[in-house]
Amino acid sequence: MEQGTALASLAQLFGSPGLLALMALAVPIGLLVGALPGIGGKTAIALAIPFVFGMEPIPGAVFLVAMHAVVHTGDAIPAILFGIPGGGPAAATVLDGYPLARQGQAGRALGASLGASAVGGVIGAIALAAFLPVLRPLALAFGPAEIFLLAVLGISFIAVLSGESPVKGLAVGCLGLLLSFVGMDPQQGAPRFAFGQLFLWDGVDVATAMLGIFAVPEMIALGARGGAVSSVSRDAAHYSARQLWQGMLDVWRHRWLTLRTSLIGVVIGLIPGLGGDVASWLCYGHAVQSSKQPERFGHGAIEGVIAPETANNSKEGGALVPTLFFAVPGSSGMVLLLGAFTVLGISPGPTLLLEGGTLVWTLVFALAFSNLLAVAVFLAVTPWLSALSFVRGGLIVPIVFLLTLVGSVVVTGMWHSLLVLAVLGVLGWALSRCGWPRAPFAIGLVLGEIAEVALHQSLTIWGPRFLLRPMALCLIALCAAGLATVALRGRWRGARHA
């Protein structure tokens, strides 16, 4: 029965020139939107709603899913070439993607990001299909207690990402956490650290913070250093299509990491409220933790590109599960997708699981195919994009400064965010100059609010006994194991140096 529906949906998708044309249109739009800082998937869906209004449910949904699925493939482009995270989830890619571009390996980093995104996206689609029979118990097993401990697990990665400066890393992580508390207290509704400024009541926007902490310092360094993004000449870099393929082969070389981070991304996507930022940072942390040479990360480790990029795309398959079948959107992007589905006459919820077989399977195939289609589009434009890393910095820096301003204002819709951008840009520069790790800041900022809200909910529902729930115990064990690994690795390294 299920197989018959799946095959019929597959035939419908590939037998319809109209659906294929819609996907061929949606994929470049998704890539472009991802590459423009500050736009991101949710804005793209919001802007696409008027265009899909009036369409039949399946074509409209296919267009939206195909576009949304490849946004994170596109946002790796500015992250790798200029150190600008197109959105929060791409910030983790900057850490190693940009150093690779500086070493003249932009093509390899872009190839790895492309391969990882495609594999992650396809695995996400497979996971969506595979999870269909076992959805409800899994989704319902995650309550506030598990979300809190998952956030704590992510925060524990701060220690992993701190490298050889654990004190600095932890301090910066605390700073990120502190900044996540700016705005209205989720429990009492009282403003905290707002200094009487209304625009701070909404908190610090993550995209603005990422632009300030990651993009601005890189451009300041580039402008002061002179030359191009790539520190080696174009001839010395030997850029060719071979470099791109080398990057894609890196995904195969690190296939187990790719598989693990894809699955982590799917699971993160399944859990409402965590979102893409968490997926990419958790997977980046996992890549560092599982590496035999963690000191390479932050200086151009290809695994540092692969891990967040697989997670970014695979989580979309996972995130569609609660959105489609429980009408519980896992992120703000999924909220908009849910709204757009409703506009199309689709009623997300358990009945869709029972009665909407053709639509669901068509979306599964659209998700997989759009990720593969993105490879073809991306391959066609990457040689031109990689050349940008050899343009002299004097021309790049002002444009990137302008794009960070645009990105910040587009995301928040308020000019006041420029003040936050300025402050965080200077802070990011100071941290970068003094060699303080910046990744822990992002983890703290992203996970702080999630952890606080979930802890309050857990304490209200279960009291301190929430720590004794079975899945909570598993997550506590994972946190302990992660921290123990870091401690043991530190001692081992210390002993080796001695």
Added chain:
Amino acid sequence: MPDREDAVLCALLLAVFLGAAWLALDYPAVSRRFPLVVAVPGVALCAVQLRRDLRPAAAGVAPEIGLAERTPLAAELALVAWFVGFVVAAIALGIVVGGALAVFAFLRWRAHESLGLAVAWSAGAAGAVHLVFERLLGSLFFEGLLFEWLRSVA
């Protein structure tokens, strides 16, 4: 010198954590729980790091990864000033006009590009931002505080 820069940054962060902890004390009990849980360890961590940075022995310690490549502070401070200038221009004159002027100024007086290239590059950037974000995507940028003030005066 790098150690002094580190110490200054560390002292600033210490002040931020101390200020946050002090502010948090005024919040209701539930609201201050998390900020205090974070700010107090932050104070301790910065204090430990500051002590390390100020230790006389720190001068003899090998620089951490990346620090050896540091460009002169004055050169980077100039770029920081340019970035702040971009923000001020955007707030005063709006993203499109202020941004275009800031790009032009940077290209002409910082990057020492030719007048023609600076005009073309800045006009192209402003035009692209206007077309893509304002026309195509329908984003509404604010017009800038200066223009708002002039409008209110007029």
